Amino acid sequence: MNALFDILTVRMDYDHKVLVIIDQTQLPGKEVYLELRTPEEIWEAIYLLKVRGAPAIGIAVAYGLALCAERIQGEDFGTFFRQFTMLKNYLAGSRPTAVNLFTALERLEKCVLAHRQEPLEKIKQELWREAEAIRKEDAAACRRIGEWGLSLLQPGMGILTHCNAGHLAVSEYGTALAPIYLGQEKGYHFIVYADETRPLLQGARLTAYELQKAGVDVTLLCDNMASRLMAEGKIQAVLVGCDRVAANGDTANKIGTSGVAILANYYRIPFYVLGPTSTIDATCPDQNSITIEERPAEEVTEKWYAHRMAPRGIKVYNPAFDVTDHRLITAIVTEQGIFYPPFDFSRL
Numbered sequence: 001m002n003a004l005f006d007i008l009t010v011r012m013d014y015d016h017k018v019l020v021i022i023d024q025t026q027l028p029g030k031e032v033y034l035e036l037r038t039p040e041e042i043w044e045a046i047y048l049l050k051v052r053g054a055p056a057i058g059i060a061v062a063y064g065l066a067l068c069a070e071r072i073q074g075e076d077f078g079t080f081f082r083q084f085t086m087l088k089n090y091l092a093g094s095r096p097t098a099v100n101l102f103t104a105l106e107r108l109e110k111c112v113l114a115h116r117q118e119p120l121e122k123i124k125q126e127l128w129r130e131a132e133a134i135r136k137e138d139a140a141a142c143r144r145i146g147e148w149g150l151s152l153l154q155p156g157m158g159i160l161t162h163c164n165a166g167h168l169a170v171s172e173y174g175t176a177l178a179p180i181y182l183g184q185e186k187g188y189h190f191i192v193y194a195d196e197t198r199p200l201l202q203g204a205r206l207t208a209y210e211l212q213k214a215g216v217d218v219t220l221l222c223d224n225m226a227s228r229l230m231a232e233g234k235i236q237a238v239l240v241g242c243d244r245v246a247a248n249g250d251t252a253n254k255i256g257t258s259g260v261a262i263l264a265n266y267y268r269i270p271f272y273v274l275g276p277t278s279t280i281d282a283t284c285p286d287q288n289s290i291t292i293e294e295r296p297a298e299e300v301t302e303k304w305y306a307h308r309m310a311p312r313g314i315k316v317y318n319p320a321f322d323v324t325d326h327r328l329i330t331a332i333v334t335e336q337g338i339f340y341p342p343f344d345f346s347r348l
């Protein structure tokens with residue numbers, strides 16, 4: 001078993017009734033676990049990317065809402081449901097783009113409504129069950145994504161990835177990195193390149209860290225070096241994760257992903273998006289309906305750096321995600337299989 005998987009991205013400590021996450025903002029320097037108890041702590045951990053990556057956000061918010069709901073006082077369902085809805089809406093405001101956050105919250109709400117005739121204690125138990133189910137489904141989905149993804153790859157391939165869609169973004173295998181970990185178990189010897197992923201450096205801090213820790217051959221590059229790498233013939237496939245896939249296949253993922261897709265298209269390199277079906281939003285027809293998160297200017301001008309990197313008062317453009325047009329995507333790999341164009345997820 002891969003030693004990397006001893007690190008638990010998100011877990012529920014039932015004995016002490018705390019949500020435990022590894023603080024991803026302190027990686028790779030320090031492996032620090034945080035215990036979260038209150039709605040404010042959970043909201044802040046998601047907003048500040050202490051826990052991040054679409055599936056991991058979904059799991060954290062599901063455990064978080066079950067945890068906060070357990071403490072709701074009162075005897076009648078109406079009072080419970082009002083407070084539950086307030087908590088749910090509060091947590092939903094932490095980040096707007098990854099659909100997993102919203103589907104997890106909606107699953108918990110449906111669970112409450114399905115058990116509304118039962119005692120509140122029973123409803124609270126059911127919420128824990130639902131949150132646990134979300135985590136287990138994610139772990140199983142990632143393994144299947146890895147198997148499907150690996151079927152597209154050959155031993156020794158050069159693979160480029162952007163952002164972090166690995167173990168730290170989900171449970172166990174990851175999405176985009178799942179075929180790499182599975183391939184490693186089977187002796188595929190992939191040569192992996194990780195974009196550093198400005199401005200928050202998920203590639204440098206997280207992907208490079210986790211692949212190196214797992215013993216994968218990984219090389220770090222700045223985002224603006226990908227074209228050179230492709231021109232040198234070093235990349236045979238691009239694997240990326242996703243935060244929200246629209247019904248027509250348009251895919252929101254970390255800022256910079258669409259640029260990589262455009263480059264891959266130019267160099268005729270297959271560009272694969274890998275994610276669980278929980279990241280597909282059948283209600284969202286295309287990219288025009290995806291909300292793109294805008295983040296603080298300081299992430300560009302000073303975060304992670306010892307010195308400020310730009311003049312004070314400079315105007316900053318800092319969208320956290322972009323959308324890759326479906327026409328640039330070779331295939332979308334889910335736990336249900338590999339989907340090729342033309343994509344139509346409207347009935348998924």
Ligand SMILES: CSC[C@@H](O)[C@@H](O)C(=O)COP(=O)(O)O
Pocket residue numbers: 049052053054055098162163164165166169170174175176202240241242243253254255320
């Ligand atoms: C399996 S995670 C897929 C995506 O969530 C990932 O690629 C990504 O864009 C994460 O963005 P982040 O802002 O770090 O949460």
